[in-house]
Amino acid sequence: LEFKVSLKELNTFGVEAKAYGLSRIKAESDLIEVFKFLRAEKLRHITLGGGSNVLFIGNFPGWILKNEILGKEVVSENEEFVELAVGSGENWHEFVLWCLEKGFYGLENLSLIPGSVGAAPIQNIGAYGVEVKELITNVEGYDLQGKRCSFDNRECQFGYRESVFKLKMLDQFFITRVTFRLYKQSQLRLEYGPVQRELEKLGLENHTPKDVSKVVIQIRQSKLPDPKEVGNAGSFFKNPVIEKNLFLDLVEHYPEIPHYPTEDDERVKVPAGWLIEKAGWKGRRMGDAGVHENQALVLVNLNRVSGTQIRELSEKIQQDILIKFGISLMPEVRMV
Numbered sequence: 001l002e003f004k005v006s007l008k009e010l011n012t013f014g015v016e017a018k019a020y021g022l023s024r025i026k027a028e029s030d031l032i033e034v035f036k037f038l039r040a041e042k043l044r045h046i047t048l049g050g051g052s053n054v055l056f057i058g059n060f061p062g063w064i065l066k067n068e069i070l071g072k073e074v075v076s077e078n079e080e081f082v083e084l085a086v087g088s089g090e091n092w093h094e095f096v097l098w099c100l101e102k103g104f105y106g107l108e109n110l111s112l113i114p115g116s117v118g119a120a121p122i123q124n125i126g127a128y129g130v131e132v133k134e135l136i137t138n139v140e141g142y143d144l145q146g147k148r149c150s151f152d153n154r155e156c157q158f159g160y161r162e163s164v165f166k167l168k169m170l171d172q173f174f175i176t177r178v179t180f181r182l183y184k185q186s187q188l189r190l191e192y193g194p195v196q197r198e199l200e201k202l203g204l205e206n207h208t209p210k211d212v213s214k215v216v217i218q219i220r221q222s223k224l225p226d227p228k229e230v231g232n233a234g235s236f237f238k239n240p241v242i243e244k245n246l247f248l249d250l251v252e253h254y255p256e257i258p259h260y261p262t263e264d265d266e267r268v269k270v271p272a273g274w275l276i277e278k279a280g281w282k283g284r285r286m287g288d289a290g291v292h293e294n295q296a297l298v299l300v301n302l303n304r305v306s307g308t309q310i311r312e313l314s315e316k317i318q319q320d321i322l323i324k325f326g327i328s329l330m331p332e333v334r335m336v
């Protein structure tokens with residue numbers, strides 16, 4: 001295989017890696033053609049949207065399907081709701097802003113998350129108290145045989161940073177369209193403390209979804225590195241969900257440990273960023289791989305890091321957290 005395509009500009013970590021080939025998918029017909037070709041050549045492939053949740057740990061001996069399917073369509077609406085079918089290659093944040101301009105609400109807490117609309121259901125993106133699964137009604141796409149399939153919300157099997165597309169159907173299904181059901185009247189979700197506090201600082205009587213979006217953008221810009229300046233893929237690890245007994249042991253040593261309830265009474269979610277910071281990793285570096293100085297959950301490319309160096313750093317952190325707290329951290333970022 002001759003590796004012809006550089007992926008450096010196609011992943012937000014900005015690591016250099018090459019792929020055998022690449023096709024830009026602008027329409028469903030492109031996809032059907034490419035799948036025929038991949039079957040004939042017996043080539044592996046992966047789909048890329050914005051490349052903001054992947055780490056290339058070497059050259060990729062297969063084909064990249066770069067998703068560029070655009071389009072937004074109102075499928076139905078009444079006084080309360082609007083249903084929108086959106087091309088999976090649309091930029092997520094631009095789509096959120098477009099909705100706010102149109103008066104379609106619900107996605108404002110998810111402002112400024114990098115990436116594409118089609119990747120949103122893959123790991124059920126979430127931030128500031130909202131998960132996208134609450135607003136998705138349908139996900140459409142094609143399997144490798146070129147057969148069109150559609151999944152309703154339940155069939156997507158959404159969980160915390162999970163879905164059927166990330167687990168059982170990984171690389172088996174190309175999402176072309178996502179349908180959202182959004183509100184026509186504002187339904188503010190302010191459970192997350194910092195959003196509420198920043199809104200109070202604005203000093204307004206009635207807050208709008210646009211205010212929430214503005215505040216979320218401010219908070220994110222103050223805490224998270226911009227991938228255009230410092231390569232990263234957001235949170236590198238998922239927040240671990242641990243047994244209550246282990247949590248009670250930890251509280252004895254660390255009474256200040258933050259924690260959140262889960263649907264299961266016997267389990268508690270703790271912030272991975274807190275554990276990593278407590279273990280002394282915040283701001284540390286190993287070669288060109290670093291732990292961000294403001295947010296310990298984010299690993300960064302400090303110059304010309306390779307994917308392997310980032311992976312090595314992540315493994316060191318995992319070992320240390322296991323020794324210090326008895327907790328296994330699972331990566332959120334997909335390593336390819």
Ligand SMILES: Cc1cc2nc3c(=O)[nH]c(=O)nc-3n(C[C@H](O)[C@H](O)[C@H](O)COP(=O)(O)OP(=O)(O)OC[C@H]3O[C@@H](n4cnc5c(N)ncnc54)[C@H](O)[C@@H]3O)c2cc1C
Pocket residue numbers: 012046047048049050051052053054067088113114115116117118119120122123124125126127173174175176224225226227232233234235334
């Ligand atoms: C600074 C920063 C902040 C972030 N903050 C958050 C956050 O708050 N919450 C959160 O949940 N995530 C966050 N992320 C992670 C990331 O933005 C999301 O996971 C996003 O949905 C990834 O979109 P993408 O298009 O870049 O996906 P990619 O990285 O291109 O792909 C991710 C995975 O989805 C698959 N995939 C992508 N598109 C398709 C498709 N059309 N069909 C089938 N499979 C597909 C890929 O093969 C890959 O396995 C952050 C990332 C960064 C860099």
